[in-house]
Amino acid sequence: MTVNVDVAIVGAGPVGLFAVFACGQLGMRTAVIDGLADPGGQLTALYPEKPIYDIPGRSKIRADALVDDLLAQAEPYEPNYILGHHAQACSETSDGTFVVTTSGSRKVFARAVLLAAGAGAFGPNRPPLExxxxxxNKSVFYHVGRRDRFAGKRLLIAGGGDSAVDWALSLAEVAQSVTVVHRRDTFRALPAAVAAMQADPRIQVETPYQLVGLDGVDGHLRAVNIxxxxxxxxxxxxxxxLALFGLSGDLGPLADWGVHIDGKTIPVDAxxxxxxxxxxxxxxxxxxYPGKLNLILTGFAEAATAANAAFARVFPGKTLHSEYSTTRGVPVSTQNQHFQTA
Ligand SMILES: Cc1cc2nc3c(=O)[nH]c(=O)nc-3n(C[C@H](O)[C@H](O)[C@H](O)COP(=O)(O)OP(=O)(O)OC[C@H]3O[C@@H](n4cnc5c(N)ncnc54)[C@H](O)[C@@H]3O)c2cc1C
Known part of the structure; x- marks a missing residue:
């Protein structure tokens, strides 16, 4: 299946989503590719229920609500979302059109590519269990997503960092029971949170134990052996x-794109x-680039900068008139976003 757009965006994190709007304002159609099944990047995968306090104009907004607003802001431009696909290869035709190929064999033809890949394609650090x-995604998870997924469940959390301790305290409010398993006696988390967890009668702590096997049928757990x-x-x-051993990002698929990569980042002209x-x-x-801040608001500004720079490539010879959104407005929403998943 092929998709023809002006700009291919790799990564549906907050910055990739805002890039849809920034490109749309300049009349450029977009496709957004993400290896995860849901848009939102780190906000959806790591902290959907945490409040964010440093989004300009929003004194406090939950991460999942910010993702919803970014999707709504992008929606008038009818982006093509290609979710559950990794962007794997990028070739170029003789007329300078990029062809981005996904893990699901989709091909996106575009005049420019925006890499909004965060720390790379996310993958969980899996425990080595047969x-x-x-x-x-049935009974073993590597991130919380929504808390109600664990409502009324006998939940075992494995891990010894902030996430394991914080989520044990939070999920004890909704789960039937919570057991925390860690291979050391000491936790790598805020001492006050560890003390609260150890004092909480709803939470059983098992240390120094490690996971050794899963018992269940058809993907549904009955017990975990430690x-x-x-x-x-x-x-x-x-x-x-809930196995909380961290997520690791992998820029690997981008290594052969002919783009200079420095460790886990891509140097750009600011x-x-x-x-x-x-x-x-x-x-x-x-x-x-020198002085770079890893903040959502910085990424939003970069999306606008990149969209303006890409305009000349997408519409060669056309003059870009600088206009405010108050002047440009947005197209009338057709409720017509295209979501494709693997
Ligand atoms: C717990 C926590 C709290 C935070 N709090 C704040 C805060 O209060 N304020 C703030 O400004 N920032 C905060 N941050 C940082 C903020 O989340 C990041 O700066 C932001 O998510 C970066 O957005 P992004 O779109 O660049 O990348 P990401 O959100 O990382 O999204 C990148 C996306 O690209 C996808 N991807 C990568 N490679 C590929 C590929 N080859 N093919 C397909 N898809 C690919 C990934 O799957 C991912 O979905 C916090 C981070 C964490 C972990």
Whole structure:
């Protein structure tokens, strides 16, 4: 399946979503590719229910509500969302059109590419348990998403950092029971939060234990087996396992795009956000230049900068008239966003 647009955006995090609006204001049609099934990047995957306080003009907004607003702001421009697909390759035709190919064999033809790839394509750090993939997204999870997913469940949380401790305290409010398993006796989290967890009668703490096996049928857990290193094992009845060993980002798929990558970031010219490859721009957390701040608001400004720079490539010879959104307005919404998933 092919999609023809003016600008291909890799990454549906907050910055990629705002780039749809920034491009749309300049008359450029967009497709947004993301390896995750849901838009929102880190906001959706890591902290949907946390309030954010430094979005200009919003004194306090939950991360999931900001994603909803960004989708609504993008909607009049009818972007093509290609979700659950990794952007894997980028070739160029003889007339300078980019062809971005996804893991699901979609091809996006575009005159410019905006990389809003954050820390790269997210993947969880999985515990090495036999058959774990059959349980994933049914009863084994690597991020919380929405709390009500765990309502009334016997939940086992594995991990020893801030996330494990904070989520144990939070999910104890909705789960039937919470057991926290960590392979050390000490936690890498705020001491006050650890003390609160240890004092909470709704939370059972098992240390120093590690996960050794899953027991269940058709992806639905019945119990998790845990063991002490070189010692005795235990079976903990559980309906859900939340394994919080962190997510790792992988810029790997972009390595062969002919774009200079420096570690986990892509150096850009701050005036245009253009990378070392002409016509490919990087914005948001993945973009690097002297003085760069990894903040959502910085990424929003970069999206506008890159859209303005891409205009000349998308519409060669056309003059870009600088106008405010109050003058341009937005198209009448047709409620016609195109979501495609793998
Ligand atoms: C707990 C926490 C709290 C935070 N609080 C704040 C805050 O209060 N204020 C603030 O400004 N910032 C905050 N941040 C940072 C903020 O979330 C990031 O700066 C922001 O998410 C960056 O947005 P982005 O769109 O550049 O990248 P991301 O949100 O990382 O999104 C990038 C997207 O690109 C996708 N992707 C990458 N490579 C590919 C590929 N090859 N193919 C397909 N898809 C790909 C990924 O799947 C991901 O969805 C916080 C971060 C965390 C973890």
């Amino acid at each position: 058959g774990i993939r059959a349980f994933e 063991g002490r290193i070189g010692g005795n094992a235990k079976r903990i009845g559980a309906d859900a396992l 005036k245009t956000c253009e990378t070392s490859r002409s016509g490919i721009y990087a914005i948001g957390d993945v973009a690097r």
